[in-house]
Amino acid sequence: MLYLEILGNLPEMARDEVKAMLELAGGEIVSQDYLFLKINADERAFSYLDRLGLAHEYGMLMVEADSVEELLDKAREVEWPIRGTFKVDTETMANCRHSVLDLPRKLGAVIHAQGFKVNLSRPDTLVRVYCGERLYTGIRLRFFDPKDFEKRKAHHRPFFRPISLHPRVSRALVNLTKARRELLDPMMGAGGILMEAGLLGLRVYGVDIRQEMVEGAEMNLRHYGIRDYVLKLGDATRLEELFDKKFEAVATDPPYGTSATLAGRKRDELYQKVLESIYEVLEDGGRLAIAFPTSFDGKAEAERIGFKTLGRYYQRVHKSLERYFYVFEKE
Numbered sequence: 001m002l003y004l005e006i007l008g009n010l011p012e013m014a015r016d017e018v019k020a021m022l023e024l025a026g027g028e029i030v031s032q033d034y035l036f037l038k039i040n041a042d043e044r045a046f047s048y049l050d051r052l053g054l055a056h057e058y059g060m061l062m063v064e065a066d067s068v069e070e071l072l073d074k075a076r077e078v079e080w081p082i083r084g085t086f087k088v089d090t091e092t093m094a095n096c097r098h099s100v101l102d103l104p105r106k107l108g109a110v111i112h113a114q115g116f117k118v119n120l121s122r123p124d125t126l127v128r129v130y131c132g133e134r135l136y137t138g139i140r141l142r143f144f145d146p147k148d149f150e151k152r153k154a155h156h157r158p159f160f161r162p163i164s165l166h167p168r169v170s171r172a173l174v175n176l177t178k179a180r181r182e183l184l185d186p187m188m189g190a191g192g193i194l195m196e197a198g199l200l201g202l203r204v205y206g207v208d209i210r211q212e213m214v215e216g217a218e219m220n221l222r223h224y225g226i227r228d229y230v231l232k233l234g235d236a237t238r239l240e241e242l243f244d245k246k247f248e249a250v251a252t253d254p255p256y257g258t259s260a261t262l263a264g265r266k267r268d269e270l271y272q273k274v275l276e277s278i279y280e281v282l283e284d285g286g287r288l289a290i291a292f293p294t295s296f297d298g299k300a301e302a303e304r305i306g307f308k309t310l311g312r313y314y315q316r317v318h319k320s321l322e323r324y325f326y327v328f329e330k331e
Contacts, residue, residue: 001030002039003138004049004058005091005130010169011035013313013325014054017172021048024178033132034093038064050142051200053149053171059128059140068103071135075110081139084124085117096131103129107137152195158223159216161190165253165291169325171196173289176311176327177249184247186236186278187254191217197251198226206231207242237273239281250278251289256321272301279305282330294322302328 006014015029018037022028025048027041038061039045049058062078065071080086088104088111107129108118126140149171150156154164165173174183174197183197188206190213198204198221206229208214214233221229234242236252254271271292278288288307292298299309307328316322 001061002027002041002045002049002058003061003128003130003136004037004039005056006035006037007054007056007168008035010054010172010313010315010325013172013176013311016311016313016327017052017054017175018049020176020178021045021051024048024180033130033134033136034095036093036130036132036136038136046141051171051175052144053168053175053196055144057128057140057143059138059142061136061138063135063137065135068098068100068106068135071103071129071137072106072110075107075137076113080111080114080116080127082111082116082125082127085119085122086111086125086127087118087120087123088127088129090129090131093130093132095133097133098131098135100129100131100135152192152224154190154192157190157220159190159219161216164190164192167192167196170251170253171200173251173253173291173325174200174202174249176289177251177287179249179251179287182248184239184243184250184281185252186239186250186274187252188217188231189213189253189255191220191231193251193253194229195220195224195226198229199224202228204229205243205247207234207236207239209233209235237270237277239277243281246281246283247286248283249287249289250282252278253291256293256323268296271296271298275302275305275307279307279330284330286330288328288330289325290328291323291325294324298324298326302326306331 025045027045030038030040063074088108130136149167152167170193182203184205185193186207194204194206311327313325
């Protein structure tokens with residue numbers, strides 16, 4: 001059994017990202033306690049969980065209990081798979097209903113009694129305790145360092161545009177499509193979504209109506225070591241004319257604003273035509289992850305075309321931009 005801690009800024013989207021990866025790995029979410037997920041999966045899931053964008057960490061779940069006393073009793077019966085030295089660290093979630101102030105010391109003493117050495121400054125193994133409605137203890141296997149994503153934010157790229165999704169969100173959109181081979185972004189802009197897909201080893205395809213974006217996206221992809229890509233100058237409403245193939249997955253973040261960024265077209269009409277165009281080039285059973293401002297009813301328009309809605313997640317960016325991220329499937 002595994003545990004996984006998701007991030008709290010888009011929790012429903014984060015949970016569904018985990019669910020999508022577990023569907024590929026043959027695992028499932030068993031239960032949720034605030035931001036803590038209990039997962040039925042084994043080491044075959046690691047390569048998929050390592051793809052996550054909206055996660056904090058995952059690890060091996062060792063003990064779960066309804067009280068501190070029960071946790072300590074169970075911990076005495078566990079054979080702890082600790083390599084080298086260890087440290088106990090507590091995560092007190094917003095719904096914590098237990099007194100855990102002294103728990104790291106008490107649990108550390110239990111584990112130390114099995115012959116393991118404590119190192120509070122640079123431990124080889126981190127034992128994590130989560131306090132929510134229940135108590136959980138596990139061994140951390142993977143920490144998703146925020147610096148890995150921060151270094152790919154817009155202002156760090158060689159081709160810079162200030163309006164761009166956070167790399168974590170871009171990564172989540174890719175994963176929500178369940179892409180395993182390839183991904184198309186038909187309104188790629190500076191290529192942020194393609195960067196995240198390419199770093200996962202996917203073959204990426206991008207389209208933009210502006211030549212400077214095509215050149216800039218290629219500059220960004222190459223800067224981050226991505227070489228398996230096809231970028232085209234073209235219209236996202238006429239994708240069938242650009243490609244003689246259908247795609248496994250599509251993810252995109254359309255422009256929201258001015259007539260300049262929309263190539264002089266009315267926004268809602270553009271969105272409708274883009275959805276229709278994506279539908280035509282998507283494989284049956286393929287998924288689309290896309291963002292729209294809340295003023296546009298993406299669900300109704302997509303379902304009118306023939307998509308099935310799998311998810312919708314609200315995000316307030318600032319006072320003049322509120323949006324939904326959608327996940328659709330072509331039936």
